Amino acid sequence: MRSVGVEEELLLVHARTGKPLALASAVLAAADRSAGQRCRDASAADDAPEHAFEKELQKEQVEFATKPVTEMGELQDEVTRCRAEAGRHAASAGALVAALATSPLPAQPSLNTGRRYAWLGEQFGLTAQEQLTCGCHVHVSVESDEEGVAVLDRIRPWLSVLTAMSANSPFWQGQDSKYASYRSRVWNRLPSAGPMPVFGSADRYHEQVRAMLGTGVLRDEGMIYFDARLSATYPTVEVRVADVCLEASTPVLLAALVRALVETAARAWRGGCPPSRVTTDLLRLAAWRAGRSGLDGPLLHPETMREAPAAEVVQALYAHVREVLVESGDDERVREGIARLLEGGNGARIQRELLRTHGSLTSVVVQCARITSGSRV
Numbered sequence: 001m002r003s004v005g006v007e008e009e010l011l012l013v014h015a016r017t018g019k020p021l022a023l024a025s026a027v028l029a030a031a032d033r034s035a036g037q038r039c040r041d042a043s044a045a046d047d048a049p050e051h052a053f054e055k056e057l058q059k060e061q062v063e064f065a066t067k068p069v070t071e072m073g074e075l076q077d078e079v080t081r082c083r084a085e086a087g088r089h090a091a092s093a094g095a096l097v098a099a100l101a102t103s104p105l106p107a108q109p110s111l112n113t114g115r116r117y118a119w120l121g122e123q124f125g126l127t128a129q130e131q132l133t134c135g136c137h138v139h140v141s142v143e144s145d146e147e148g149v150a151v152l153d154r155i156r157p158w159l160s161v162l163t164a165m166s167a168n169s170p171f172w173q174g175q176d177s178k179y180a181s182y183r184s185r186v187w188n189r190l191p192s193a194g195p196m197p198v199f200g201s202a203d204r205y206h207e208q209v210r211a212m213l214g215t216g217v218l219r220d221e222g223m224i225y226f227d228a229r230l231s232a233t234y235p236t237v238e239v240r241v242a243d244v245c246l247e248a249s250t251p252v253l254l255a256a257l258v259r260a261l262v263e264t265a266a267r268a269w270r271g272g273c274p275p276s277r278v279t280t281d282l283l284r285l286a287a288w289r290a291g292r293s294g295l296d297g298p299l300l301h302p303e304t305m306r307e308a309p310a311a312e313v314v315q316a317l318y319a320h321v322r323e324v325l326v327e328s329g330d331d332e333r334v335r336e337g338i339a340r341l342l343e344g345g346n347g348a349r350i351q352r353e354l355l356r357t358h359g360s361l362t363s364v365v366v367q368c369a370r371i372t373s374g375s376r377v
Helices: 024-041 072-092 115-124 145-166 182-187 202-214 249-270 280-293 310-328 331-344 347-358 361-372
Strands: 004-013 053-055 061-065 096-098 135-141 228-230 236-243
Touching: 004 072, 004 249, 004 361, 024 053, 024 061, 024 072, 053 072, 061 072, 072 096, 072 249, 096 361, 135 249, 145 202, 145 228, 145 236, 145 249, 145 280, 145 310, 182 236, 182 280, 236 249, 249 310, 249 331, 310 331, 347 361
Parallel strands: none
Antiparallel strands: 004 061, 004 096, 004 135, 053 061, 135 236, 228 236
């Protein structure tokens, strides 16, 4: 069974005001101390402290990566554990963590230190400076670059559905953006972000990456921000279209669907089934529609590129991968997760409902921080 891992970016916020706080260094220092203590407790004081957390572009956010696992129950435990640890480290620095893909309250983000981030700030200016967004990336193992590119070619039409399901960023700089995933719109300001073409082979994929780097617009392969790509670090396909999700169960649902998409696509490739030739122009429209609607409006159906109700499109994704879900033992988890999501709503719907109930964006952030930690509101 293919292994799967999740990366989540979390927002650091003030416990009372809900405003973003530039405390990533303090949170990571707390993580280092905690890891060092675990090493000492294990009589391994000479080992380098290890933990799941890293800094991101802005000082107001922190990222974690789960271990690769094969069972979705294990992944749920990993996400829950990492979120809890992030919350403890943030508390030691005087902050909360919130699984919000954008800050509902006005923010003036600050770029993190380091040459790479300084280069990003100089190259992309205000686009980088304003890029306080938190995503969720799913990694699924592949056997080779050739298989990985075959997968990328065949999952393209379905990625916008994952954006709609995960949408968790309705507010931007204190206003309702009218989008369910405004993060996806902000992210796609970057020149290498968005849908990718059909590559046809690993050689053509790597040729395209080399050509993009050769322009000088991008600094390194990590700035190839395709909606899905071959990881430059791991033998995985990395799907990057999702907002960070409010409920800890939602990234696990997405991971199960992404793994099933990867396996379904790999089988189609091995069976000689060609990829859909839907154009990147249409995929951009599908991505825009998903970011605008979330689950509360029409989406573009991946098989027709025509508008259809969100529930119908989500069920089409489930039907597309159901055979693999049954074989992996994930079918019941996914069916129940989809039902909960369609009934209770994604993070965007929950945030708007919290605003109607509590009357302020500060309360929205504080309540979302509680949900992130596993508390009910």
